[in-house]
Amino acid sequence: xxxxxxxxxxxxxxxxxxxxxxxxxxxxxxxxxxxxxxxxxxxxxxxxxxxxxxxxxxxxxxxxxxxxxxxxx
Numbered sequence: 001x002x003x004x005x006x007x008x009x010x011x012x013x014x015x016x017x018x019x020x021x022x023x024x025x026x027x028x029x030x031x032x033x034x035x036x037x038x039x040x041x042x043x044x045x046x047x048x049x050x051x052x053x054x055x056x057x058x059x060x061x062x063x064x065x066x067x068x069x070x071x072x073x
Contacts (some may be wrong), residue, residue, distance in 0.1 A: 013038055014063040014073075017056050036062055046070065 015036035022032045032053035035045050048062075048070055056062065056072050064070040 010066050011064055012066045013044075014061065015039060015044075017058050017060045017062060019058065020044060020053060020056065022053065032064070 015038040017034050019020050019035040020032075021034075021067075022030055025031055030050070031047055032050050033045055033047045034044055034053065034056065035042050046064075048056075052062075052070060052072065061073045062070050063073050
């Protein structure tokens with residue numbers, strides 16, 4: 001079917017934004033996502049809030065701590 005790109009509540013990671021994207025994948029809701037290069041070297045695509053998406057740029061650092069939403073650092 002499809003893979004949810006929303007970060008889990010207990011997930012923890014940090015990385016640098018490689019790319020920003022958005023789209024209406026289901027035809028009615030706008031989804032905002034970023035591709036992040038993690039500290040381990042792996043690149044992942046993660047769904048984030050519109051507010052965070054508008055505030056980050058390529059090269060910015062994003063941190064996701066357990067129990068919290070991703071934030072720009």
